[in-house]
Amino acid sequence: MLFKKIAIIGIGLIGGSVARALKANSQCKIISGFGRNPDNLKKAMDLGVIDHCSDDIRTVVADADIILIATPLATYRSVFELIKPCIGDNMLITDAGSEKGSVIKSAREILGDRIKQFIPGHPIAGTEKSGVESSFKELYEDHLVILTPLPENSEQDIDQVTRMWEACGADVVTLGIEYHDKVLAATSHLPHVLAYALVDCLADMEEEGDVFKFSAGGFRDFTRIAASNPEMWADICLANKDQLLQLIDQYSQYLEKIYKLISDNDRAGLMELFIRVKQTREKLN
Amino acid sequence: MLFKKIAIIGIGLIGGSVARALKANSQCKIISGFGRNPDNLKKAMDLGVIDHCSDDIRTVVADADIILIATPLATYRSVFELIKPCIGDNMLITDAGSEKGSVIKSAREILGDRIKQFIPGHPIAGTEKSGVESSFKELYEDHLVILTPLPENSEQDIDQVTRMWEACGADVVTLGIEYHDKVLAATSHLPHVLAYALVDCLADMEEEGDVFKFSAGGFRDFTRIAASNPEMWADICLANKDQLLQLIDQYSQYLEKIYKLISDNDRAGLMELFIRVKQTREKLN
Secondary structure, eight states: OOEEEEEEEOOSHHHHHHHHHHHHTTOEEEEEEEOSOHHHHHHHHHTTSOSEEOSOHHHHHTTOSEEEEOSOGGGHHHHHHHHGGGOOTTOEEEEOOSOOHHHHHHHHHHHGGGGGGEEOEEESOOOSOOSGGGOOTTTTTTOEEEEOOOTTSOHHHHHHHHHHHHHTTOEEEEOOHHHHHHHHIIIIIHHHHHHHHHHHHHHHHHTTSOGGGGOOHHHHHHHGGGGSOHHHHHHHHHHTHHHHHHHHHHHHHHHHHHHHHHHTTOHHHHHHHHHHHHHHHHTTO | OOEEEEEEEOOSHHHHHHHHHHHHTTOEEEEEEEOSOHHHHHHHHHTTSOSEEOSOHHHHHTTOSEEEEOSOGGGHHHHHHHHGGGOOTTOEEEEOOSOOHHHHHHHHHHHGGGGGGEEOEEESOOOSOOSGGGOOTTTTTTOEEEEOOOTTSOHHHHHHHHHHHHHTTOEEEEOOHHHHHHHHIIIIIHHHHHHHHHHHHHHHHHTTSOGGGGOOHHHHHHHGGGGSOHHHHHHHHHHTHHHHHHHHHHHHHHHHHHHHHHHTTOHHHHHHHHHHHHHHHHTTO
């Protein structure tokens, strides 16, 4: 058994799925939960996702081997403030935030010497659903989890967090902080923004008629991520602001390139671009 | 049985799936195919998708009750030229093109008096795959087919084309030509362009590292349509150029709106927008 006790701050899709996976694989004896919403904690207890909860953070964190922060990014500063007095010398702290630069900056400011116990992480898994009722133990199976370790972290502590995610079925890789934020801006944050903008644009057209009625599977696939948790995504956009804005600018140039090919009736140019893209995309299947 | 014989010009995903559905539902005795590529026609024969084929368009079209054009849009003018001398007085002509304005313009120019026999159509179904080997009889089940009838069409002929699609399991609706092209630009053509631009943008970043390696399910769903048939999509972009370019402009303003909210650190504004979009998107599930 990996842990006697884990304290999970934020029992939603992400935190709830870690809890379910550790429980299912008998890797943790006691799973204790903390969150802003008492009804949600009660639901997590009723569903058997966690074993214990309290509105007193001290009893949740007490004697935990590891604290997992799985709340929206905007809450991180207050979560760090809240847990700081409760962190024991041998406790690990990790998180599941989709952005790492500003998370680590806050952690350094607030956790002080405890920073060496914080191993930042990010599971590349999720669905457009949210809430503990959407969590499931297989969420991380065959998915990547990225750790962005700090110079202060010990090898042993990094290994322990790696084992936690491996116990959930994930493959763990490590990346530099800035590279993580750049890559995730490209493969996750930008696509979400593009999908939000598309549905927003069409919703205004919709007022004139039945635009959405005539949408097929491709459109539904394309816009599924626009149903993601608004709070979580507002926070991600702001946390990874610099990388994301730069990428939106960059993307706009690629969109402009296609605009120009269409505008110029350049069929050969469009074909060349679409063939190249198709080949790239097919490598991902 | 609806038809003694159908002539399908272009036996790919779309034409092949009509053939399979009509055959499976015993709605057509002879399915005859014509296409640019002899190997493809042979494959369609081998797969049992069509009963007959020939490189002589006259034998394919002879005695057909209906001609279905299911080729890329750029070929339409030459297809109209080719079939024109073979059209009998009681033959219907329909198509499956994703754009209707320029298709109908070409049809009027080339078909002359036969225009009354041409009932333009567009099935809102498809996958990112193409080719007869990807066709399947259920493709149209519970999907919409849009007809954009012409003033010259008779009610009886429109009904007959409606019955053909209903025999494939589809629900048939009629729309105005311009409105069809506007709505499809929004729900289909624009999303394809956005996905092509995203994969193109990231492919250039990819050269620096492993961008795509860190993509999750949402990204794969989002970009699936970027693996669609390049020729078909180059043609659609050019055929529906005016509507599409106008929509890309419009979309860019919505993207700019999100850019500004992020740039201004306007969390409340982002939340408001994302919540509204989530509600809109969830109605589609």
